[in-house]
Amino acid sequence: MESLRIRVNGKELQVEKGVKLGEVFGILGIQNAVGGKSGSRLIDLLTPLQEDMELTPVFKEDPESLDIMRHTLSHILAQALKELYGYEKVHLGVGPTTEEGFYYDVEVEGHTISSEDLPRIEEKMREIIAKNYPIFRKEVGREEAIKLFSDLKEKYKVEIINRIDEGETISIYGQNGFVDLCRGPHVPFTGMVGEFKLTHVAGAYWMGDSSRPMLQRIYGIAFWDKKDLEERLKFYEEAKKRDHRRIGRELELFLIEDEVGAGLVLWLPKGAILRKTLEDYWKEEHLKRGYQLVYTPHVGNAKLWQTSGHLDYYRPNMFSSMEIEGEEYFVKPMNCPFHIAVYKSKVRSYKELPIKLAELGTVYRYEMSGVLHGLMRVRGFTQDDAHIICAPEQVEEVIQETLEFAIDVLRDFGFEDFKVYISTKPADAIGSPQQWELAEKALKKAVERMGIEYEIDEGGGAFYGPKIDVKIRDAIGRLWQCSTIQFDFNLPERFDMEYVGSDNRRHRPYMIHRAIFGSIERFVGVLLEHYAGLLPLWLSPVQVRVLPVSSEKHLTYAREVEGYLREKGIRVELDARDERLSARIRDAELQKVPYILVIGDKEMEGKHVSVRGKKEGNLGSMAVEAFTNLLLEKIGKKE
């Protein structure tokens, strides 16, 4: 028998080839290990060791251990389904782990699983766990595997086997009469899994291909500790509480209605003022940084979209055409062709570059009905769009400046944590290698210089150019894609864009698309979820609500205060309804108004107001001017 040298935590051990990792740990007196790790590779206790290796044990404290037990839970889920609906009726797809749990894609003949079935399935799973069945692992040959899974009527598994590379080991795992094709890793007994809960069931195409059958995906979450599980469930509840669709209705910000159309947003007065605040800020910041604002139409001639290539490549996402005086027109899905037309309105000199054209351009895109979601995914939205046209030697500086701009803006809205993704040249790219190299280098350099954490999505760029995407982390840790800076080597060619260089010759400029918010709609949605509706003062649709204690005695002075604040540019409302003061306070609190001013006899005497802050609580009485100055200072600081 061949022998192997295994190093665990620095201790070297000589064992026979084929000895299971669990036995190795046993010899070494390592207890409670869930599995082992060699480099980044996870190995479970059931796996026979075939080569010399250095290992560290994985315990429950190690995050990798979750992956192992979640994987086993997905098998237990599969077995539970087989037990409940019949071994030959349940066809298994794939059952991987997720960031917080696991799922299994299955097809159940003659039954569709609904969320009502989940408790029963869970119960069956707990039975399997309680029995503490030993889990086995076996390596099988390709032919043997195909025969085994064909006999089991596991058509999807057979398909997977056929896709496995020659030479790769094919392993099966199972327990108590249940067998699954699986790479592992798993815990050695069904009783070793942690706390779990099945959360929901949804459809999922086999292999993610819409031309293949749709399976049912059963999702579960799982952690070692009940505490962690409950925390995760609380997170879902918290997310639900922050749902911008709910907040939007409660605070009367926006409306999306059947009568108007799916994915089309009506901005109610309070939402409109929020949007205006965002837009005014946006325009000011752009002007400060040398952008030129433009306005372009909502529709454009088909010839334009032909030249841009949208009709060839983007047509499925465009609304149907309309005919005007024998010419075909389309509602715009993008602003770029118009901005290019602005650029081309005259001969451009290198001295003008970079030219930065910006517009809050409302575009319409056909999105499949199933993907529409509140403000986050709509059919009509306003991009905070800009196109930067520059010379090659300006690219680096332009990218740097643009990225800084985006981050500065996002910081102003209270986001501090960013994740940046750079997508590089895909296989089917157009443009010269020099162009790609220059562009990709500029992107990387900009991110590195700013010291932001980033990842590279190798080959993930669009065919027409590489890009940077910025995602922001919200108050409960979720990432939202917002800003994007995207090179375009395609449109300058298609539209024959030029500038005259210092050599008096014509040159092709570089063009960069960029958005900071992404879309106004989506960004407002993200803001609402980030702040759970309690927007910072400078963004609040209503910043102050004035409440006279008595709607008769104090009304005149209350109106005076209201008028004064309004004149100072503060968004103020008077609530002199014939209601108890505490009822009106409650109402203002629920509407998340940052400051409530109570006005009674005492305040009237000294031209004071009694201030109650949403965050600070009762701040006591102060002079109207003092309060106004305090407020204006806070608004100025974007608090």
Place this chain on the structure above:
RNA sequence: GCCGGCGUAGCUCAGCGGCAGAGCGAGGCACUCGUAAUGCCUAGGUCGUGGGUUCAAGUCCCACCGCCGGCUCCA
């Protein structure tokens, strides 16, 4: 678009073959009130739309529209 669930008053929801309901909100009246809900009264519905089954349909069946959870797509 696909799979599953769901559409009942402005909102949140109950009713699941036999007289359309509740709370909040809205309107009216009384109370004139000091930091998170004063009381009483009233109005409000082709039960998403269209078809079908039935003596009888929010309720059962079919189609469509929309919403929710996913999948897919996001030149």
